[in-house]
Amino acid sequence: MSGRPASHLFYQGRGRKPVLEQARGVYMWDVDGKRYLDGSSGAMVCNIGHGNDRVLAAMRAQMDKATFGYRLHFETEASERLATKTAGLMPPGLNRVFFVSGGSEAVESALKLARQYALAVGQAQRWKVISRFPSYHGATLGALAVTGYAPMTAPFDPMMRPMPKIPAPRAYLDGLDPEDPATGRHYADMLETKIMEEGPETVLAFIVEPVGGASTGALVPPAGYLQRVREICDRHGVLMITDEVMTGAGRTGAFLATDHWGVPPDIIVLSKGYAAGYVPLGAMVAHERLVEPVLDSGGFIHGYTYAGNPLACAAGLAVLDEIEREGLIGNAAAMGERLRARLDGLMQKYPFIGDVRGKGLLLAFEFVSDRASMAPLPPEAKAFDRFVQIAYEQGLIVYARRTRGGYSGDHILVCPPMIVTDAHLDEITEGLDRSLAQFA
Numbered sequence: 001m002s003g004r005p006a007s008h009l010f011y012q013g014r015g016r017k018p019v020l021e022q023a024r025g026v027y028m029w030d031v032d033g034k035r036y037l038d039g040s041s042g043a044m045v046c047n048i049g050h051g052n053d054r055v056l057a058a059m060r061a062q063m064d065k066a067t068f069g070y071r072l073h074f075e076t077e078a079s080e081r082l083a084t085k086t087a088g089l090m091p092p093g094l095n096r097v098f099f100v101s102g103g104s105e106a107v108e109s110a111l112k113l114a115r116q117y118a119l120a121v122g123q124a125q126r127w128k129v130i131s132r133f134p135s136y137h138g139a140t141l142g143a144l145a146v147t148g149y150a151p152m153t154a155p156f157d158p159m160m161r162p163m164p165k166i167p168a169p170r171a172y173l174d175g176l177d178p179e180d181p182a183t184g185r186h187y188a189d190m191l192e193t194k195i196m197e198e199g200p201e202t203v204l205a206f207i208v209e210p211v212g213g214a215s216t217g218a219l220v221p222p223a224g225y226l227q228r229v230r231e232i233c234d235r236h237g238v239l240m241i242t243d244e245v246m247t248g249a250g251r252t253g254a255f256l257a258t259d260h261w262g263v264p265p266d267i268i269v270l271s272k273g274y275a276a277g278y279v280p281l282g283a284m285v286a287h288e289r290l291v292e293p294v295l296d297s298g299g300f301i302h303g304y305t306y307a308g309n310p311l312a313c314a315a316g317l318a319v320l321d322e323i324e325r326e327g328l329i330g331n332a333a334a335m336g337e338r339l340r341a342r343l344d345g346l347m348q349k350y351p352f353i354g355d356v357r358g359k360g361l362l363l364a365f366e367f368v369s370d371r372a373s374m375a376p377l378p379p380e381a382k383a384f385d386r387f388v389q390i391a392y393e394q395g396l397i398v399y400a401r402r403t404r405g406g407y408s409g410d411h412i413l414v415c416p417p418m419i420v421t422d423a424h425l426d427e428i429t430e431g432l433d434r435s436l437a438q439f440a
C-alpha cells in the first residue's frame, strides 16, 4: 500500500485501504491478489453475494434498453414491476412504493410522508418523531435528527430540531430477561411515557429498527416489545415507522424483521440488501391509507432526481428474484442458527466476549472487560479498530461499532452474505478464533 500516489478522494480519515480488484460470491480480492471473506457483506449490504451472473445479466439487458428515464417524464417497466413485487412482500395495505437511492433518503421520505399525512388529515400539530438511543437512521440532517448516536449527531445538533428519544431495550445490559414479557412491556411502556410527556397530540411517529443494526449490534427486541409498541402507537394515533434498511430483504431469516412477530407498521424503509450492493437503491413503502390523503391534498412534495431509475429497479428486481429462487431467506435462518452456535462457542473460550446476539445472519458479539458487570473495554483500548485490523490481516472482513450511546462499548457484527455454506462458516469461525486469540 505504500508508495501509492496521493488520493484526491476522501471519506472519513486519512487511512488508505487495499484497492479492490474483484469480488465473487462471498470473496473479494485486492490488486495484490490477497483474498478476503466478506464476513459483513460490506456494511450488511451484499446479501446475495458478489458478482451474481443472473443479476448482472438483468442489468445488462436493462442497460441495452435505457439506463435513465426521469420519473416525472416516463414510467418504466422495471420500476412498475419492482413496485408490484415489493408490495407483494409487505403486510396487507402496505402497497404504495416510493423509490430512492439509499437508506438515508428512504428515512427522509418516510418522515416527510408521515408529516404530510398529518397535514392532510387535519393534524398539523403533530410533528415530533420519537426514536431510540442508541440507533442509526442515516446521515442526512432529517435522518440524523432521529438518530441516537452522539458521535455522529453532536457536531450537527445546532442545525437540527432535537427529537425525543427513549432507550433501546438493552435487556442484556440492564440484567433483565429478554424472554420475559414483563421486560418487553417495561421498555415499550417507555414509549407511552414519552408520548404522554410530549403531549400525544404533538407526536407524529415512532421510528424503530426492529432488530437493531450497527448502533446496538444486532439487538433483538424482548418478548412482546414490538407488539406493545404497535398497541401504544395505535392508542395515541402515532405512526409506526420500521427502519428495515439493514434487516429487510431477508437478512434476519424473514423478508422483514417484523414478520417474525407479525407486527405490521405504517411505513417501512428498505435499502442495503434490497439491491444487495449492485446499484444504489432504496424504497419507502407506505400503507395506502396514508398515501391516498396526501395525493388527494395536492401530492407528495418530495423526490430525488435518480429515484426509480430503470437500471436500479431492474437490478433490485433481479436481486429479489434471486433471493426467492435460491431460497436465501431460509438459508439465512438456518445458517444464522449455526453461526450463532459457533459464536456462542467462541464466547465460552474468550472471557472478554460478554454477549452474543442477533437473528438470522444479523449477528454480533460484544467485548467487555468484566462479564459479571458487563463493563465495557475502555475506549483507549481502541478494541474495535484493533480487532477489525487483525481480522483483516487474516483475510476476514467484519464490521465494528461502539454501542453504549456511542462513546464506549465495542461490538463486532458478523453478517456474511445469505449464500453462505457450512464450509464458509468453518472459515469464518476459524478466522474469528485466530483473530480473537491474537486480540486477547
Ligand code: PLP
Binding pocket: 043, 102, 103, 104, 105, 107, 136, 137, 138, 139, 209, 213, 214, 243, 244, 245, 246, 271, 272
Ligand atoms: N437506517 C439503518 C438502520 C442503517 O443501518 C443505515 C445505514 O447503515 C441507514 C438507515 C442509512 O442508510 P444509507 O447509508 O444507505 O444512507
